[in-house]
Amino acid sequence: MEKYSIFFISDHTGITVETLGYSVLTQFSGLNFEFHAIPFMNSLPKAEAARAEIDADFSNKGVSPVVFSSVTNVELRMIIKQSNAVVFDLFEIFLPPLENAFEQSSIHALGKSHGMSDSVKYGSRIEALNFALNSDDGVNFKNYNRADIILVGVSRTGKTPTCLYLALQFGIFASNYPMTDGDLETFELTKLLRPYRDKLYGLTIEPGQLQRIRQERKPDSVYASLQQCQKEVRTVVELFNQENIPYLDVTNFSVEEISTTIMYEKGWQRGQI
Amino acid sequence: MEKYSIFFISDHTGITVETLGYSVLTQFSGLNFEFHAIPFMNSLPKAEAARAEIDADFSNKGVSPVVFSSVTNVELRMIIKQSNAVVFDLFEIFLPPLENAFEQSSIHALGKSHGMSDSVKYGSRIEALNFALNSDDGVNFKNYNRADIILVGVSRTGKTPTCLYLALQFGIFASNYPMTDGDLETFELTKLLRPYRDKLYGLTIEPGQLQRIRQERKPDSVYASLQQCQKEVRTVVELFNQENIPYLDVTNFSVEEISTTIMYEKGWQRGQI
Numbered sequence: 001m002e003k004y005s006i007f008f009i010s011d012h013t014g015i016t017v018e019t020l021g022y023s024v025l026t027q028f029s030g031l032n033f034e035f036h037a038i039p040f041m042n043s044l045p046k047a048e049a050a051r052a053e054i055d056a057d058f059s060n061k062g063v064s065p066v067v068f069s070s071v072t073n074v075e076l077r078m079i080i081k082q083s084n085a086v087v088f089d090l091f092e093i094f095l096p097p098l099e100n101a102f103e104q105s106s107i108h109a110l111g112k113s114h115g116m117s118d119s120v121k122y123g124s125r126i127e128a129l130n131f132a133l134n135s136d137d138g139v140n141f142k143n144y145n146r147a148d149i150i151l152v153g154v155s156r157t158g159k160t161p162t163c164l165y166l167a168l169q170f171g172i173f174a175s176n177y178p179m180t181d182g183d184l185e186t187f188e189l190t191k192l193l194r195p196y197r198d199k200l201y202g203l204t205i206e207p208g209q210l211q212r213i214r215q216e217r218k219p220d221s222v223y224a225s226l227q228q229c230q231k232e233v234r235t236v237v238e239l240f241n242q243e244n245i246p247y248l249d250v251t252n253f254s255v256e257e258i259s260t261t262i263m264y265e266k267g268w269q270r271g272q273i
Numbered sequence: 274m275e276k277y278s279i280f281f282i283s284d285h286t287g288i289t290v291e292t293l294g295y296s297v298l299t300q301f302s303g304l305n306f307e308f309h310a311i312p313f314m315n316s317l318p319k320a321e322a323a324r325a326e327i328d329a330d331f332s333n334k335g336v337s338p339v340v341f342s343s344v345t346n347v348e349l350r351m352i353i354k355q356s357n358a359v360v361f362d363l364f365e366i367f368l369p370p371l372e373n374a375f376e377q378s379s380i381h382a383l384g385k386s387h388g389m390s391d392s393v394k395y396g397s398r399i400e401a402l403n404f405a406l407n408s409d410d411g412v413n414f415k416n417y418n419r420a421d422i423i424l425v426g427v428s429r430t431g432k433t434p435t436c437l438y439l440a441l442q443f444g445i446f447a448s449n450y451p452m453t454d455g456d457l458e459t460f461e462l463t464k465l466l467r468p469y470r471d472k473l474y475g476l477t478i479e480p481g482q483l484q485r486i487r488q489e490r491k492p493d494s495v496y497a498s499l500q501q502c503q504k505e506v507r508t509v510v511e512l513f514n515q516e517n518i519p520y521l522d523v524t525n526f527s528v529e530e531i532s533t534t535i536m537y538e539k540g541w542q543r544g545q546i
Contacts, residue, residue: 020292254387
């Protein structure tokens with residue numbers, strides 16, 4: 001089956017055009033796509049080379065490629081627009097109406113997202129990441145003082161990946177504490193966590209899904225048995241309810257979905273990255 | 274100074290609209306923005322509530338808010354469009370011309386990006402993340418067999434954050450090995466790394482910048498002295514050149530910029546996430 005060629009072109013990382021392009025393309029089913037990323041396209045020779053690559057693709061397939069581009073330099077943008085492609089340039093689409101709305105011209109500066117132009121915010125994201133790494137899985141719990149949030153849940157509910165994502169993307173200081181058999185048997189919140197009750201956020205999961213995840217990690221162990229998973233999940237949910245800890249069922253949730261749900265529920269704004 | 278209200282509305286995570294919105298807004302300087310994120314807006318009552326919030330903001334400020342939205346359900350989208358705002362709906366902007374290009378209707382399915390609809394790809398991103406965590410900083414070097422890339426460089430050049438980003442965003446299996454004084458004194462590649470020469474990728478940094486980063490971590494140590502930083506950076510660059518290891522100067526590069534540069538140089542396509 002013919003594959004449609006999709007080009008992602010940017011004078012910077014290309015993260016924005018790729019994110020946008022993938023998102024709108026998920027609205028077409030049954031089509032095959034061939035992706036070509038051309039980041040850091042910031043000079044005349046690079047623009048000419050990109051245009052040649054697009055045109056060669058068109059000659060090859062006889063079908064217009066689709067280009068998602070974000071190119072601030074108008075001269076370079078025009079070179080891409082002259083190619084044999086359907087070109088969506090984000091700045092061309094969005095800037096004129098935004099200039100109207102804000103009654104101000106845009107600055108045509110090289111892509112500023114995803115860089116270090118705001119070094120304070122960038123520094124705090126890296127600091128948050130180091131914090132997540134250094135207080136993962138219940139270690140260094142003295143760090144909890146500094147945490148914005150402490151994820152709690154049984155083993156393999158996505159606590160660590162969520163902490164890392166919250167740190168890297170949003171600069172949130174996130175720790176996590178694994179609820180083990182010992183914690184669960186007492187049916188009460190471990191003393192360790194009590195001073196930080198307001199920071200706790202629970203993750204839970206459907207026991208069958210938990211069993212499949214654990215089975216991959218430690219096949220045929222007690223840890224991975226359905227009975228054990230059922231017991232742990234039931235107990236932890238009782239504990240969340242009893243202690244009034246907000247929680248989320250992550251059975252069908254990706255790290256991105258868990259993280260954006262938490263950000264929204266907490267009323268936290270994503271940093272401008 | 275008046276702040277312009279910006280709303281990010283989505284029936285799913287909102288990651289795409291936020292990424293796009295922040296990117297185009299960086300093209301306006303000297304303006305202040307107030308951000309409002311409304312993810313998971315997937316029902317009539319939620320849409321009415323969002324519209325009411327937008328209209329209240331307009332009444333308050335007397336200035337039209339700007340809305341970036343991605344809402345697949347046309348009825349819900351129309352409710353947002355009826356608000357007193359400048360509304361950019363991504364699906365409305367991009368889908369009609371894409372339907373022309375592909376000669377096919379779009380499916381109007383709920384936002385599919387950033388979720389788990391492709392569970393194999395999602396699973397491999399999480400697996401890559403666990404791999405990065407378990408083989409960070411030169412531990413478990415037996416894992417190097419499985420690595421797609423091994424970042425090498427002196428301490429505090431961004432190896433760990435880059436590995437985690439490559440894993441989480443792109444599902445790349447990334448390890449790293451820190452070049453310490455011991456490695457650098459011999460002026461040759463440690464035996465450990467020789468079998469994996471083709472996977473090595475160097476990170477280097479301007480010594481003054483390295484000194485500032487280390488100074489924050491271990492103030493007034495030999496480790497953080499300018500002399501030590503200069504020596505380490507000079508030696509490691511000589512080693513990269515001698516051993517023909519490709520490398521990148523990350524002095525002014527964010528984790529996103531380092532990662533997308535590596536992806537491009539390696540010819541790796543970003544997974545569709």
